[in-house]
Amino acid sequence: MLVMSIPEEDFQKYVAAGNIAAKVREQMRRAVSEGTLVIDICEKAEALIRESGGKPAFPCNVSINEVAAHYSSPPLDKKAIPENSIVKVDVGVHVDGYIADTAVTVCLDPEHENLTRAAEEALETAIKLLRPGLSIARFGSAIQKSIQKWGLKPISNLTGHKISRFSLHAGKALPNVFHLSTSRVKVGEIYAVEPFVTTSEAAGRVIRAREAYIFRFVKRKSSKTEHAKQLLNYIEKNFRTLPFSERWLDGCVPSDYHSAAFSELLSSKSLMAYPVFTEASGKRVAQAEHTVVITKDGCRVLT
Ligand code: MN
Ligand code: MN
Numbered sequence: 001m002l003v004m005s006i007p008e009e010d011f012q013k014y015v016a017a018g019n020i021a022a023k024v025r026e027q028m029r030r031a032v033s034e035g036t037l038v039i040d041i042c043e044k045a046e047a048l049i050r051e052s053g054g055k056p057a058f059p060c061n062v063s064i065n066e067v068a069a070h071y072s073s074p075p076l077d078k079k080a081i082p083e084n085s086i087v088k089v090d091v092g093v094h095v096d097g098y099i100a101d102t103a104v105t106v107c108l109d110p111e112h113e114n115l116t117r118a119a120e121e122a123l124e125t126a127i128k129l130l131r132p133g134l135s136i137a138r139f140g141s142a143i144q145k146s147i148q149k150w151g152l153k154p155i156s157n158l159t160g161h162k163i164s165r166f167s168l169h170a171g172k173a174l175p176n177v178f179h180l181s182t183s184r185v186k187v188g189e190i191y192a193v194e195p196f197v198t199t200s201e202a203a204g205r206v207i208r209a210r211e212a213y214i215f216r217f218v219k220r221k222s223s224k225t226e227h228a229k230q231l232l233n234y235i236e237k238n239f240r241t242l243p244f245s246e247r248w249l250d251g252c253v254p255s256d257y258h259s260a261a262f263s264e265l266l267s268s269k270s271l272m273a274y275p276v277f278t279e280a281s282g283k284r285v286a287q288a289e290h291t292v293v294i295t296k297d298g299c300r301v302l303t
Contacts, residue, residue, distance in 0.1 A: 005188030013098035018302030021100040039073035057092030059245035102303035103289035115286035122195035140175035155196035194289035202283035212273035227261040
């Protein structure tokens with residue numbers, strides 16, 4: 001048994017989710033090319049997860065250039081991968097609620113290759129460092145230094161995160177910059193580790209865009225219309241507390257009523273939206289991400 005604090009049977013579900021996530025990430029790395037439709041990448045990733053025996057833990061994210069995270073195609077999306085772009089594909093898989101979260105950056109712009117390499121190196125630094133007792137403050141500072149060594153900047157307000165069953169952001173964060181904290185890493189914890197890197201002249205933080213294409217169930221509230229009730233039931237039953245895409249709701253209520261029902265659930269705050277995150281000064285961003293389990297004397301990469 002690798003990790004005493006997680007029952008073996010549950011841990012094997014993390015392992016299974018991790019294996020699927022890694023396989024899908026590598027397939028998507030090859031699927032990204034100039035002119036490819038973003039919706040085709042999202043749907044291919046999500047289909048491959050389901051065929052492999054997992055479920056998407058969130059909609060496949062394809063975030064381009066200054067978009068750092070949380071872009072996933074809405075229904076009928078026409079967006080294509082632009083030339084010379086830097087593309088982050090972020091994939092989440094769960095097996096019975098046990099989540100693996102992993103991302104890769106595909107750089108179609110030779111001039112920005114250093115962003116991708118710095119993000120990958122920062123992730124390696126993190127994996128070497130993670131062990132029980134490590135202070136979160138020290139972790140953030142090591143990631144920051146690893147990125148600054150390249151003459152680049154970390155994104156200060158995007159972090160890695162602890163994962164628990166059916167919860168993608170389970171409290172504790174793993175910052176990518178020095179952060180005053182007394183918190184420490186513990187054995188048996190599962191973390192998604194994800195450094196984000198931008199250029200030296202960038203603001204180095206993200207802001208919320210107006211658009212949102214990823215949503216999550218928040219709470220059950222009485223709905224005004226039968227269709228809204230039906231839609232919320234479907235969402236709660238199928239995705240529980242995990243993020244979902246509007247693409248996954250096709251055929252759930254008659255299409256003439258879908259928009260009104262969905263808007264009602266958002267305005268009643270039965271659902272929440274995750275806005276797209278863009279770099280505040282419009283500079284390009286790279287990301288690398290793995291999910292790890294903290295072991296007795298270090299960590300093990302699950303993805
Ligand atoms: Mn991710
Ligand atoms: Mn993550």
